[in-house]
Amino acid sequence: MMKVVLITDTHVTVRGEKVRGIDPVERLDACVRAIQRLVPDADLCVMMGDNVDTPSEQEYRTFLQCLSPLKMPIRYLIGNHDDRDMFVRVSPNLPRDRDGHVQSMLQTKDGVFLFLDTGKSGEHYGDYSGVKLVWLKEQLQLAGSRPVYVFMHHPPFRTGFWNDHSMVREPEKILEVISEAGNVRHIFVGHTHRATSGSWKEITWTALHGTCYENDFELLPAKPNYRGGPAQIGILLVDGEESALHFHDILDPYPLIAYSGKSNREPQPA
Numbered sequence: 625m626m627k628v629v630l631i632t633d634t635h636v637t638v639r640g641e642k643v644r645g646i647d648p649v650e651r652l653d654a655c656v657r658a659i660q661r662l663v664p665d666a667d668l669c670v671m672m673g674d675n676v677d678t679p680s681e682q683e684y685r686t687f688l689q690c691l692s693p694l695k696m697p698i699r700y701l702i703g704n705h706d707d708r709d710m711f712v713r714v715s716p717n718l719p720r721d722r723d724g725h726v727q728s729m730l731q732t733k734d735g736v737f738l739f740l741d742t743g744k745s746g747e748h749y750g751d752y753s754g755v756k757l758v759w760l761k762e763q764l765q766l767a768g769s770r771p772v773y774v775f776m777h778h779p780p781f782r783t784g785f786w787n788d789h790s791m792v793r794e795p796e797k798i799l800e801v802i803s804e805a806g807n808v809r810h811i812f813v814g815h816t817h818r819a820t821s822g823s824w825k826e827i828t829w830t831a832l833h834g835t836c837y838e839n840d841f842e843l844l845p846a847k848p849n850y851r852g853g854p855a856q857i858g859i860l861l862v863d864g865e866e867s868a869l870h871f872h873d874i875l876d877p878y879p880l881i882a883y884s885g886k887s888n889r890e891p892q893p894a
C-alpha cells in the first residue's frame with residue numbers, strides 16, 4: 625500500500641509576509657512538522673498548486689526551503705498563482721513533459737499517478753487543451769488496465785462555489801479523453817480552498833482544503849468571504865483498486881480524548 629501526502633494552496637510568500645492575515649510560511653512549516661510526526665514513511669508528497677502567492681523567485685526559494693526537511697519524493701502541480709517558467713528557473717529538475725509543461729506520470733505497484741498542468745500564463749482559469757490533452761491521452765493508453773489516479777490544481781468540474789468561474793475551460797475535452805480510456809479511478813484537485821467531494825459523470829473527485837486561507841461557505845452567486853482555515857493536509861492510502869483519503873487539520877481546535885478501553889459511560893481518569 626502506498627502512502628501519499630497531499631498539500632495544496634500553500635500560497636507561500638517570503639518569510640514574515642501575510643496573505644489575508646495568515647502567515648503561509650508558518651503554516652507550511654507546521655504541516656511539514658506534522659508529516660514528520662504522522663507519516664515520516666510516506667512514499668510520496670504531492671504539492672497541488674498555488675505553491676506561492678505573488679509569485680516571485682524568492683517565494684519559490686522559500687517554498688522549497690520549507691519542504692526541504694521532507695525525505696520522500698515530491699511532485700508539484702501548477703496553480704493560477706504560480707508562474708511555470710519562474711518555478712522551473714528556481715527548480716530546473718522539475719519533471720516536465722516534452723512541451724515544457726510541469727506534468728508527469730509515476731508508475732507504482734499500486735497504480736499509475738498522473739500529475740496534470742492546468743496552468744495558463746497570466747490567467748486565473750484552468751487550461752487543459754491542445755498538446756496537454758495529447759499527452760494525457762498517451763499516458764492513459766500506456767496505463768492500460770491499471771488504476772489511474774489524477775492530480776490537478778483546477779477542477780474540470782463544477783463545485784457550486786465562486787471558483788467555478790476559474791475551473792478548467794472546455795472541460796468536455798478532458799472528460800472525453802478520460803471517459804474513452806476508462807481507467808481513471810479518482811481525481812484530486814486544489815483551487816477551491818474547501819474540502820469537497822463529488823462525482824463527475826462516472827468519475828469521483830475530491831478537493832482539498834489547502835493550508836492557507838479558506839473560502840467561507842457561500843454558494844454561487846456569492847463571492848465568498850474568507851476564514852483562517854484549519855491548515856488541512858490529506859493523507860492518501862492507495863492499494864491498487866482501493867483508495868482512502870484522510871483529512872488532517874494541522875490547526876486542530878479539538879482536544880485529544882485518549883482511548884481508555886473502558887465503557888464510554890464509566891468515569892474517565894481526570
Ligand SMILES: [Fe+2]
Binds near residue numbers: 633635674817
Ligand atoms: Fe489558491
